[in-house]
Amino acid sequence: MSSTSTKTLSKRIPTKHSGIYYKEVQQTTIDDHGKIKTKIIDKVYIIRYRDNGKERLVTLGKYSEGIREAYCKTKRSEFITLAKNGELPPQIEKQKKKDITTLDDIRQKYFDDKPYTPSKNNLELKYKKHIKPALGHRNVNSIESEDIIKLRKQLEAKSKAPNTINGIINLLSAIINYNIKHYKLNIINPCTHVSRAKADDKRERYLDTKEINTLLNSVKDDEQLDLFVKMALRTGARAAAILNIRKKDFDLARNTVSLKDFKGNKTYNGYLDDALKEQLTTYLKALKEDDHLIGGGKEPITMSKVGWKLRPILNRLFNKGLDVTDRKNRVVIHTLRHTFASHLAIKGTPIYTIQKLMNHVKIEMTLRYAKLTPDQGIEAVKGLYQ
Known part of the structure; x- marks a missing residue:
C-alpha cells in the first residue's frame, strides 16, 4: 500500500529581492514496491529584516495560498516602517509568545547526555568561556554562518591558536548536530560551511x-x-x-x-x-x-x-x-x-x-x-x- 507525506525543508533559499526567501515543500511517495519518489510541490515565503539591531524572520505563507514575491516585498517595506516607529507586526507578536530555544538550552541537553570523559569538564569550560558570551543567549534558529565567522574572527583577534579556534567551532557544531539527531532540532547546522582556521599541526619541538x-x-x-x-x-x-x-x-x-x-x-x-x-x-x-x-x-x-x-x-x-x-x-x-x-x-x-x-x-x-x-x-x- 503506497503512502505519501510532505514536509517543509529547512534550507532558506534567497530570491532576487533583498530580504525575501522561501523554503521548499517536499512531497515523498513510497509505492507498493517500496520505491521512493520525491518532488517539490510548494514554497513557503519568509521575509527577513532588522529591527533595532535584531534580526526578524516572518513567515508570510505558501505559494499555493497566493503568496508571491511582490506581496512579500510590500509587506517587508511595511514591517521596516513599523520597526522605525517602535512597533511590531502581528506575526512577530505571535512568535514572541512562543517558547524560544536558545543555544544555551541545546547546549544543556548535549552536556547532560554526554557520558563522562576526562575532556568533558574542559569542553564545558570552553563553551562557557568562548561560545556562551557571543551566542549562548541567541535563538538557535537565528544563528547563521555569518555569526560563526564573526566568532572565528573574534578569536583570531585574541591571538588564539588555529587548533584552539577550530576546537571551539567543532564543539559548537557537535552540540547542534547532537540536537538535530536526538532532539529533532529542525535547522541546518550553520557551522557546516564555515572554513576552519589554517593550522600547522606539525609540532616538531621536543626536549633534549x-x-x-x-x-x-x-x-x-x-x-x-x-x-x-x-x-x-x-x-x-x-x-x-x-x-x-x-x-x-x-x-x-x-x-x-x-x-x-x-x-x-x-x-x-x-x-x-x-x-x-x-x-x-x-x-x-x-x-x-x-x-x-x-x-x-x-x-x-x-x-x-x-x-x-x-x-x-x-x-x-x-x-x-x-x-x-x-x-x-x-x-x-x-x-x-x-x-x-x-x-x-x-x-x-x-x-x-x-x-x-x-x-x-x-x-x-x-x-x-x-x-x-x-x-x-x-x-x-x-x-x-x-
Whole structure:
C-alpha cells in the first residue's frame, strides 16, 4: 500500500529581492514496491529584516495560498516602517509568545547526555568561556554562518591558536548536530560551511636531555607535578590518561601501568623505569586501590589544575620570546609525549615498537619520528652480496 507525506525543508533559499526567501515543500511517495519518489510541490515565503539591531524572520505563507514575491516585498517595506516607529507586526507578536530555544538550552541537553570523559569538564569550560558570551543567549534558529565567522574572527583577534579556534567551532557544531539527531532540532547546522582556521599541526619541538633535567629540577618540590611530568616522560601517555591512572592500574612487579587512551578508547600498557618504580613504591602505599595517582582522590583532577601550575613553568623555561601561535617551537604539555617518542627514535627503537608504545592507531602518525632514527643504511649495505 503506497503512502505519501510532505514536509517543509529547512534550507532558506534567497530570491532576487533583498530580504525575501522561501523554503521548499517536499512531497515523498513510497509505492507498493517500496520505491521512493520525491518532488517539490510548494514554497513557503519568509521575509527577513532588522529591527533595532535584531534580526526578524516572518513567515508570510505558501505559494499555493497566493503568496508571491511582490506581496512579500510590500509587506517587508511595511514591517521596516513599523520597526522605525517602535512597533511590531502581528506575526512577530505571535512568535514572541512562543517558547524560544536558545543555544544555551541545546547546549544543556548535549552536556547532560554526554557520558563522562576526562575532556568533558574542559569542553564545558570552553563553551562557557568562548561560545556562551557571543551566542549562548541567541535563538538557535537565528544563528547563521555569518555569526560563526564573526566568532572565528573574534578569536583570531585574541591571538588564539588555529587548533584552539577550530576546537571551539567543532564543539559548537557537535552540540547542534547532537540536537538535530536526538532532539529533532529542525535547522541546518550553520557551522557546516564555515572554513576552519589554517593550522600547522606539525609540532616538531621536543626536549633534549639537558632540558628534561632542567624541567625535572623545576618541578621536584611539587610532588604531584613531579609525578605527572615523570609519568608523561617515561610512558608517553596523553595527559588525560595520566590523570585517570588509579593505584590499581600499576603492576610494579612487572614495571607496568595500565593506561586508558580516551582518544582511541583503548587500554594499553606503559612501562616504568627502575627509578620511577622506586618512587611509586613508596608513594602508592598511602593510597587506596581506587585512588588516583595524581591528586590522590576518588575523582580525577582536571587538566586545567595541572595546566595552571605547569604551563607557567614551561613558558618560563622554554618559551621566552616565542609567539603564542608558534606551534612548531613552543613547549606545551603535549611536548612531553612528543619528547618520549622522539628519544625512542633517536635511540634507534623500531618504528613499529614506537607505534605500540604511543598507542598510535595508524602507523602514519608514528612515521613522523622516523627522521630522528640513526642512519644505519650504510651498515645494511656493507657486505650485502658477500
